Amino acid sequence: MTDDLPGPPWQMDWTVEARQDFDAMPADGKQLVLAARAELITAPDPYYRGIDADACLPHWITVRPLASTRPGGSHIADLAGGRGWLVFTFIRRHAEPQITVTDAFWA
Known part of the structure; x- marks a missing residue:
């Protein structure tokens, strides 16, 4: 057994609220969020x-x-000069490291 953690690509999950916010975004916001x-x-x-x-x-x-x-x-990914953001937490587990998005916003 090794102490090395798995590497990317990481899994990403969204809270229900963050996913609803993402689904309600206009197309240009969704495009930048998906790129981020x-x-x-x-x-x-x-x-x-x-x-x-x-x-x-x-x-x-x-x-x-x-x-x-x-x-x-928690960290924040500021998008397009503060026009939008993703708040996320990276959980560095041995079995399944994962990023969890807790907040998504686009103005």
């Missing part, structure tokens, strides 16, 4: 820890902790 989803599930670390760690992200998405005092807790 693709970036998050294929990233070696969805939290993009470290200096300039999100430099490989497209210019329209930034990822940061929701609370600076909890760098391992």
Whole structure:
């Protein structure tokens, strides 16, 4: 047995409320949210820890902790300069690491 965790692509699940918010978004919002989803599930670390760690992200998405005092807790992916966002938590389990989206918004 190895202590290495499985790598990407990660599983992603949505809370009922976040999924309803996503379903209610206009097409342009859904398109950016799905593109952000693709970036998050294929990233070696969805939290993009470290200096300039999100430099490989497209210019329209930034990822940061929701609370600076909890760098391992919920994170927010700001989309299109704050026009929308996804709040998510990455649970690094041995069996099935998973990203859970708890909030989705598009203005």
